[in-house]
């Protein structure tokens with residue numbers, strides 16, 4: 001899309017009505033954009049089609065009508081942009097489901113946590129027109145199609161070219177919907193910058209069952225978060241990745257302060273007895289640490305604790321986060 005097409009209606013397909021999918025669908029849908037949600041659950045798809053998406057923002061409640069498809073059909077319209085908002089482990093399945101929406105100029109954008117999602121999408125679609133939208137906004141899902149905006153944070157768009165709506169223009173479309181968004185030209189640096197923050201916050205909130213704000217207000221959790229962030233930053237640096245900030249511990253603390261009431265996506269997963277994204281976040285960092293020979297005991301311990309929690313029958317979080325016993 002040339003810059004003249006900014007301001008025209010953008011056809012957006014949002015894959016997956018989870019917290020962040022509903023947040024972006026409702027924010028973008030309040031403007032001039034046309035929103036179609038793709039949902040693999042037929043009952044929920046019918047419910048959201050009937051009731052729209054409800055967005056709670058401070059004291060305001062917005063009801064945003066959207067179209068919802070359970071399955072794309074023969075005359076599925078081609079989208080300007082497809083926002084992939086599913087869990088990282090569902091990416092391949094989501095990528096298959098979007099094939100009918102992809103036209104010659106469609107931009108596909110991963111709005112997901114973790115490392116490797118762009119590769120998972122392009123592995124299925126074969127298109128290199130894939131961007132990443134990396135957001136630190138807090139979004140808490142309150143029910144089907146019902147989301148609460150739970151704190152501001154930067155949103156960075158990276159990658160995506162040769163589309164009707166290139167990544168830079170997507171940044172402007174998102175910005176106009178009321179979400180502060182910018183463009184960055186180094187996908188690897190931007191994706192790692194978000195993953196390092198997630199690795200520092202999400203496992204701690206999941207294991208200790210606390211909203212983001214408590215990770216900075218409780219000294220023992222704040223120290224643990226700082227150690228996890230510093231280890232992950234060292235791994236990024238050892239792999240030649242220059243993060244978009246100087247101090248990962250301070251960056252993670254800042255995200256926690258801005259989203260203090262938010263229940264992190266990993267804790268939402270644990271509470272809903274879903275698999276978490278620990279493999280795509282901390283798991284990827286552990287693999288990169290191993291190949292660079294960097295010790296990461298805090299991240300290893302958090303990884304194990306989240307895995308143990310996922311494996312528990314009742315899936316309920318514990319309240320005692322454990323520090324690793326050595327090298328810290």
Ligand code: PAF
Nearest residue numbers: 136138201259262264265
């Ligand atoms: O995964 C999440 O919950 C979010 O990415 C973040 C930034 C940690 C805010 O809660």
